[in-house]
Amino acid sequence: MTKFFALLAILLAGTTLFYGLTQQSALVLRQEKQDNHWIRNGTQTSGSYRGNAWVASPTRQTYGGFRGGGSGAGK
């Protein structure tokens, strides 16, 4: 049983260390494929790569609809 836990723990530690240290979640510049991109602090990318050129997304033009993020109700 502890063998199983040890195996799981080593796999988990190894994967998370690899992903964390090599920043697999970062946006890879000039790369069309973004397999592991994971946004930080709710900052959405406003475009994507076509080849290695950045093309602003169509929704970039419609950002104007933002009406605040709060629930408004508070507590």
Add this chain to the structure above:
Amino acid sequence: MSSSPKTQHTAQFLDPFTYLTLLSAVAVFVCLVLSPIFMRSLVSKTIPVDPNVPEQLAPIQLKKEPIGALRIDVSATISDNHWVTYEIQLKDQQGQVIASGIKQAWRESGTWSEEGESGIWTEDDLVGGLDVRPTKEEPITIVLDVLEYTDISGKEIDQPVPFEVSVVNGAVDTRYLWTGLLGATFLAFLAILVTPFSGKVILDKSIGDSDIGGRGILGGAKNLIRVTVKIKSDEHSPRSLTVLLVINDGNGEQLYSNRHPVHLSFNKSEGGKVTSAKGTLTTFFILEPRSSYGFHVEVTPDITVDRTRLIVRDHCKTLFPVSVILLKSTQ
């Protein structure tokens, strides 16, 4: 014929896998603690940005790093009940945008009242950030652009928004490390929990009395045997009971006979009255050679004893070094 019992304090039965699980958690923890040492701050300043007038920072040389990424963190400073949508852009030498991210930041406050109580609440979400990994070395320029700045009524505000900008190279994604730490710690906790139950159960007998015994084939060199005696006792229990543990070999010869005091822990009702008590005795043996051995337990004084359970496991692993009683059958 009875051999005098030799006792040995040994660490040779520690479970290596339990410690490996713990080590994994420790490794992730150490990386989490050490991750800031990979970071080098490139920019840390506050700049005001006028709505719809993109503001450029000084160019930065991008370098490929084996560890971490380039992290751009931006925090908007706005007053209560204001919203701001801003964009972080990365431009290359030719002035082309090569990456951009939009953050919708807000700060709101108001009053609340509930069941006669009232107060003021404030909530905000102001920090935006991009992590980027370069694929080639090149100078880039970070640009901040306020796309929209309004109050909650939707009225445009034409004032500069101060942004705290921090650019760091070699930033590690600690979200993964936290996941790894939590997961590995949980697994280590489980491993620690199950280690005392390792090995094969050879005997597991329970009786509503104070005397119990059984026989099984077990033992051999480098085979740790864990004998557990669990006692349930009633409300008139003394503070401690005595457990006589006897081990006989295949010929019925007594190899071991010893009295162990067992302290009881008491269960109390809400009124503080003792309702029952329980106690556990755990002892470790190495029995040689592998053969049939009999185990016998007698709990005294027996008047309060409700239930006695005898569990014998072999091929056990332990969490800590333990005292082991070495017995050899001369049959």
